[in-house]
Amino acid sequence: MIYLAIQVREQNKERRRAGINILTTQWAELVKSVQQSGEFAALLLRGIQAFDSLDAPGKLRFSAFFTGFTRNCEGMYIYYRQGALEEAVWNEVERTLTDYFAYDGVRQWWATRKHWLTEDFQAAVEAIIAKGHAPNLYSRYSLETLRES
Numbered sequence: 001m002i003y004l005a006i007q008v009r010e011q012n013k014e015r016r017r018a019g020i021n022i023l024t025t026q027w028a029e030l031v032k033s034v035q036q037s038g039e040f041a042a043l044l045l046r047g048i049q050a051f052d053s054l055d056a057p058g059k060l061r062f063s064a065f066f067t068g069f070t071r072n073c074e075g076m077y078i079y080y081r082q083g084a085l086e087e088a089v090w091n092e093v094e095r096t097l098t099d100y101f102a103y104d105g106v107r108q109w110w111a112t113r114k115h116w117l118t119e120d121f122q123a124a125v126e127a128i129i130a131k132g133h134a135p136n137l138y139s140r141y142s143l144e145t146l147r148e149s
Helices: 004-034 037-048 056-081 087-101 104-115 119-130 143-148
Strands: none
Touching: 037 056, 037 104, 056 087, 056 104, 056 119, 087 104, 087 119, 104 119
């Protein structure tokens, strides 16, 4: 009986690790989408400043990226809450969320899509937004020049 309990516990740990690996792979794919397209990178940088100013196709592309991003973060949040993700790793994810949600455009987008995510994760993001961090993730990227292009 003890052997069975240990085996079940180990299988659960392995399933959680596999889930975290999937989320890590998905994150890498999101990053790759920005790396592979200068056009999309520029759209993303414009969108984080002012989602509402993007045209319809731009909003769709921005939404696709940030839907994937927030779903990935939500998965990490769920694993963290279940004790399967170390606090130090969750803190990294939370800092990334903080950096992005400091921007007006990301918050504008969030208002249109947050209802797609769990209430617990919505509350976590809303708490991050409420802290009112300054948008400085891309402060050295001369974002003001993108508005004109």
